[in-house]
Amino acid sequence: MKYIDEFRNSQVAKKLIENIQRKINPERKYNLMEFCGGHTHAIHRYGINxxxxxxxxxxxxxxxxxxxLPIPRIDQAIWLANQPDVILCSYADMLRVPGDKQDSLLKAKARGAQIxxxxxxxDALEIAKNQPDKMIIFFAIGFETTTPPTAHAILEAEKMGLNNFKVFCNHVLTPVAMAAILDDNEVKIDGFIGPSHVSIIVGSDAYREVAQKYQKPVVIAGFEPLDVLQSIEYLIDLINKNKSDIINQYTRAVNPEGNLKAQEIIARVLEKRQQFSWRGLGQIAKSGLKIRHEYASFDAEVQYNLPEFQSDDVKSCECPQILRGIKEPKDCKLFGKACTPENPMGACMVSSEGACAAAFQYSLISR
Amino acid sequence: MKINYKGNIDLTIGAGGRAMNQLIHDLMLAEFDNEFLAQQGDQAILPPANGKLAFSTDSYVVSPLFFNGGDIGSLAINGTVNDLAVGGAIPLYIAAGFIIEEGFPLAQLREIVKSMANAAKTANVKIVTGDTKVVEKGKGDGIFINTSGIGVVENDWVATSPQDDDLVIINGAIGDHGMAIMSKRQGLNFASDISSDCAALNSLITSLAPYQKHIKVMRDPTRGGVSAVLNEWATFYNCSFEIDEEKLLINESVRGLSEILGLDPLHIANEGKVMLVVAKDYADEICTLMKNHPLGQESRIIAKVNPANQVKVSMKTLFGGLRRVDWLNGEQLPRIC
Structure with missing residues (x-):
């Protein structure tokens, strides 16, 4: 398959592995964090680790x-789906994510909620257009990659005068989260395999602040296995030279300033929240986005009197440590026993891109 | 009076009176035409069979009803035929139950019935008894079909436990059926050329008779795909399997769509594939024989049997790494069979 096979060539992979082997200093450890679930998935799927x-x-x-996404936000989505005449539109992978007491959108759907x-x-906008007697609420989640379409949809809805379209906004910001992880003293990270799709929007320069403040190199990497290997080679180079530079390996899609048009749309429609809670990482200041006051008529949080839910992450779940790289999935006593992809207890098991789910699905460790 | 196929199924047809009788007579009896159905009893009286009987049932709820390479009708026949054939049976008779929603277009029903008749003819089975029910609007989703089948195991073939070093053969590309359905799924609307592999496998399997004592076990990888079959076998027979990724045949469009949707072709359903565990020394000969059959031209060895291991199914990746191949974990898939 063109444009895919070239980036999965096993001969090239062998070469890259040889380069890496030649360049590493056997005396030291290299702790590399791949921020994106897409990379986690590729690493396990191709057995790169x-x-x-x-x-x-x-x-x-x-x-x-x-x-x-924290549990109370899922509880709020379930609450919204249960309101009269509402159709909640969601990406498929949100449906299984457990909220409080292991409830989920999938279970709410089975009980009769329109999801x-x-x-x-x-697609949600289209449904709103075709079903004017229903209230269509889009459950917006994701990093900078999925944010521009959400902002664009709000602008479109305004243009079309669609009063029955609302957005439950849960978008979050990548560079801020990277900084939050590095703020933790326990964390030992020598460099980042930087996001692919997120970087297309924000640009490679967006990580400069984090790289400089914390003295960590970042290599923006594509999602294909050869991208990952080449980025690891670049990171080894930078770490060996003690440099905290930013290298863009994913040049076929990412440029330094990013997609300015997308950034402009985001800035027009959305603004930073003071605080946003992350499952596994807790409260992080200015890490989430909400809909600006001017577009409040499309904001489900404003238009519905959303109840506040209180629920904590499962106590014995090691996600906070796993997400910071302090522990591995196999160090968690819930892993593969009480916590499985069918019945996830914590953040990392929830989607196939989570660290624990990828380890559960692909790795050869016992469970 | 003739049936007006421009119309729709209504509750009069469902009431069991004259209208229902006419539909069954003019459509089902005419299309499925055979001496057992012609008895028109509440049962079909069948002649004695020459061996042990195989008996299987399956309900078909696929959505959409019509897709590239087939429809719910051909699927309902081929699926049950294949379930019998992989047990070593020669499929003979099919019972068909229809549950139709009020308002369902008669033209579509006719198309589905004709498709069933064709599939039955190709597979050399007879639809010998049936039932039709109509449910009120909103109580069904167009049409559901249940088929049950009877086959005869004329020889004494029975599945036996795979041994270390045995090999796994499949008769071609994986994931075609599931992806043909996915690409037509509401909200996706991909313009794709993917065609379902929906086919009856009994003649391919019968052609392997000379090697039957070297065939350990057979299964058609439908829902859950190749990975589900291997995981089931590994659990049941207490062994493990190692797939060689390089050997897998995955059509270009299926690969492309899998990339976009984030699916693994190993998890995607097939409706015209059979997987066989065979003795290592005969694997090449069996594969060659399969290639002579129209449904087996792309047959290949894709995996080998290893001693039991806590990782039941693994795959040697194109990269040379080894990874686990797990069951599908509850992804959101449309109804595919």
Missing amino acids: QILPANIKLIHGPGCPVCV QIVYSVL
Whole structure:
């Protein structure tokens, strides 16, 4: 398959592995965090973690938006779906995510709530257009990648005068979360395999502040296995030279300033929240987005009197440590026993891109 | 009076009176035409069979009803035929139950019935008895079909436990059926050329008779795909399997759509594939024989049997790494069979 096979060529992979082996300093450890769930998935799916030298440790970061959404927000989505005449539109992977008492949108749907799986926010807009007697609420989640479409949909809805379209906004910001992880003293990260799709929007320069403040190199990497291997090689180079530079490996899609048009739309429609809570990481200042006052008529949080829910993460779940790279999935006593993809207890098991789910599904560790 | 196929199924047809009788007579009896159905009893009286009987049932709720390469009718016949054939049976008779929603277009019903008749003819089975019910609007989703089938195991073939080093053969590309359905799913609307592999496998399987004592076990990888079959076998027979990714055949469009949707073709349903565990020394010969059959031209060895391991199914990736191949974990898929 063109544009895919080139980035999965096993001969090229062998070369890259040889380069990495030649360049590493056997005396030290290299702790590399891949922030994105997409990278976590690729690393496990292609068995990259097994073909790397033993002193390179890949730490799976919190870059899975489905995973990091806090339980009370899921409870609020379920609450919204249960309101009269509402159709809640959601990406499919949100449906299984457990809220309080293991309730989920999937279970709410089975009880009769109108929940529609969509592949794009534009599908939700279409439903709103076709069903004027229903209130269509889009459950907006994701990092900078899925944010521009949400903002665009709000502008479109305004243009079309669609009064029956609302957005429950849960978008979060990547560079802020990276900084929050590095703020923790326990964390030992030598460099980041930087986000692919997020970087297309924000640009590679968006990580400069984090890289400089915390003295960590960042290599923006594509999602294909050869992208990951080449980025690891670049990171080893930077770490060996003690440099905290930013290298853009994913040049076929990412430029330094990002997608300015998308950034402009986001800035027009959305603004930073003072605080947003992350499952597994807790409260992080200015890490989430909400809909600006000017577009409040599309904001489900404003239009519905959303009740506040209180529920904590499961106590014995090690997600907070796993998301910071302090522990591994196998160190958690719930992993593979009480906590499985069918019955996830914590953030990392929730979506196939989560660190624990990827380890459960693909790795050869016992469970 | 003739049936007006421009109309829709209504509750009069469902009431069991003259209208229902006419529909069954003019459509089902005419299309499925055979001597057992012609008895028109509440049961079909069948002649004695020459061996042990195989008996299987399956309900078909696929959505959409019509897709590239088939429809709910051909699927309902082929699916049950295949369930019998992979047990070593020669499929003979099918019972068909229809549950139709009020308002369902008669033209579509006719198309589905004709498709069933064609599939039965191709598979050399007879639809010998049936039932039709109509449910009120909103109580069904167009049409559901249940088929049950009877086959005869004329020889003494029975599935036996796979041994270490045995090999796993499949008769071609994986994931076609599931992806043909997915690409037509509401909200996706991909313009794709993916066609379901929906087909009756009994003649392919019968052609392997000379090697039957070297065939350990057979299964058609439908829902849950190849990974589900291997995981089931590994659990049941207490062994493990190692797939060689390089050997898998996955059509270009299926790969493309899998990439976009984030699906693993190993988890995607097939409706015209059979997986066989065979003795290592005969695997090549069996594969060659399969390639002579129209449904087996792309047959290949894709995996081998290893001693039991806590990782039941693994795959040697194109990268040379080894990864676990797990069951599908409850992804959101449309109804595919």
